[in-house]
Amino acid sequence: EVQLVESGGNLAQPGTSLRLSCVASGFTFDEYAMHWVRQAPGKGLEWVSTISWNSRYIAYADSVRGRFTISRDNAKNSLHLLMNSLRTEDTALYYCARDVGTSGWSGYFDSWGQGTLVTVSS
């Protein structure tokens, strides 16, 4: 069974940093691209970032580019999101999601974690 478990969400002040993690199990992690998708309270879904299986391809939403950094450690089956210069508009539930493709990336998501909540407030 595919499992994705996020952690690291917390209350943070504007301008500070947080690091989110996602630990994967139940599948061969290093065969899949991975994504972060967020959902502000009561709002819809917003794609945040993507990393290919080998970390050679990385992409960010315009809203986070230059502030967030995605990375992965295939040896530890883990995905990370370093969030710097946090803004109040970054407040959201952050989901780790698996890309459906096993080579390259397809851009849609067949497995999701339960999310970790980031609240940015002074």
Next chain:
Amino acid sequence: EIVMTQSPATLSVSPGERVTLSCRASLSVITNLAWYQQKPGQAPRLLIYGTSTRATGIPARFSGSGSGTEFTLTISSLQSEDFAVYYCQQYNNSPPSFGGGAKVEIK
């Protein structure tokens, strides 16, 4: 960025009724369109990809159609467990983008 627009935003339906949800893309996404279901307090679940292919374990009452800029998700006979929010998402262009969601609620 391709903007995805869903309609209606909310639909009040009785169990057993047929439901049709619409999704429009600001540019053609060919058939690279997925649908997700999200229930309160849960993560989204992939329902359909490639416009019309059901994901693993998805009941046959869910079907998708369309191409280019106009897409539809149909639930042939709404069950109690289908009351949820439904999102469309295009993955033809980067960045991938979601519609605003359509809430299917009990009438």
